[in-house]
Amino acid sequence: xxxxxxxxxxxxxxxxxxxxxxxxxxxxxxxxxxxxxxxxxxxxxxxxxxxxxxxxxxxxxxxxxxxxxxxxxxxxxxxxxxxxxxxxxxxxxxxxxxxxxxxxxxxxxxxxxxxxxxxxxxxxxxxxxxxxxxxxxxxxxxxxxxxxxxxxxxxxxxxxxxxxxxxxxxxxxxxxxxxxxxxxxxxxxxxxxxxxxxxxxxxxxxxxxxxxxxxxxxxxxxxxxxxxxxxxxxxxxxxxxxxxxxxxxxxxxxx
DNA sequence: ATTCTTGTTGAATG
DNA sequence: GCATTCAACAAGAA
Numbered sequence: 001x002x003x004x005x006x007x008x009x010x011x012x013x014x015x016x017x018x019x020x021x022x023x024x025x026x027x028x029x030x031x032x033x034x035x036x037x038x039x040x041x042x043x044x045x046x047x048x049x050x051x052x053x054x055x056x057x058x059x060x061x062x063x064x065x066x067x068x069x070x071x072x073x074x075x076x077x078x079x080x081x082x083x084x085x086x087x088x089x090x091x092x093x094x095x096x097x098x099x100x101x102x103x104x105x106x107x108x109x110x111x112x113x114x115x116x117x118x119x120x121x122x123x124x125x126x127x128x129x130x131x132x133x134x135x136x137x138x139x140x141x142x143x144x145x146x147x148x149x150x151x152x153x154x155x156x157x158x159x160x161x162x163x164x165x166x167x168x169x170x171x172x173x174x175x176x177x178x179x180x181x182x183x184x185x186x187x188x189x190x191x192x193x194x195x196x197x198x199x200x201x202x203x204x205x206x207x208x209x210x211x212x213x214x215x216x217x218x219x220x221x222x223x224x225x226x227x228x229x230x231x232x233x234x235x236x237x238x239x240x241x242x243x244x245x246x247x248x249x250x251x252x253x254x255x
Numbered sequence: 256a257t258t259c260t261t262g263t264t265g266a267a268t269g
Numbered sequence: 270g271c272a273t274t275c276a277a278c279a280a281g282a283a
Contacts, residue, residue, distance in 0.1 A: 026277090026278080052262095052263080052264095066263085066264085067262095067263095068262095068263055068264080068278090069261065069262060069263050069264095069278090070261080070262085070263095070278090070279080070280095071263095085279095102278095103278090103279060103280075104261085104263095104277090104278045104279050104280085105277085105278055105279075106263060106264075106277075106278060106279090107263090108264085122265095143271095144271070144272070145271085145272055145273085149272080149273090152263095154263090154264080161262045161263075162261085162262060162263085163262050164262075207262095209262095240272095240273075240274090241273080241274065241275075242261090242263095243260070243261075
């Protein structure tokens, strides 16, 4: 999401909006009228991100994007067709446009008045990139269930998805089903450092999996892959209804 | 052809 | 209140 935010920031902030087009309503959480009224003739003055949510500031409020599982922003010249699966397109006065692309339409588009209120109303946790060590330990120590659930739950910490959670647990050598309650304070501190490292490393590599330095699990999420550390076959299980990959040798249940 | 899986979330359920 | 399950959605793979 941080990469998306930077992508949008470079192309949309400072530009005046001259047209708004809707190709599909499924992702809209408010009326087209409300969105158009807020955006038309406005200029994006700033951009913010909290977890997987991006907010474009425009005077009267914020345009909120959530890209869901298969969503991404797309910027193009208006002489060309919008990218495939564009659901929502904002045209700027410089003859370029920003599309919200979403194959599965699992994303969301909304207008919000205030980011802080939005985060509070949706009970979204602190952002994974900005939470401090103490708060991390504090919020994690309150959770029950598996460590993977706790890390992925946006109400605990905002921003971690399925594959990066697996990567963090792989780097930290923790079995994804380990109960959070069984992790000592020290382990949580170490997990915190690993979480930050994985996020920073991913961003440095433009969130492209092929840019992740070895050893990594991110590029081995398919049957038959082997652990880059110990060469054991990578295992796939289900945790929280999500396909979960881990190395059964490196990530033993007990630390 | 049907079922499963997927870089997600939130409403329903236990 | 908290943890777990499932629908919404679309398309490619098994």
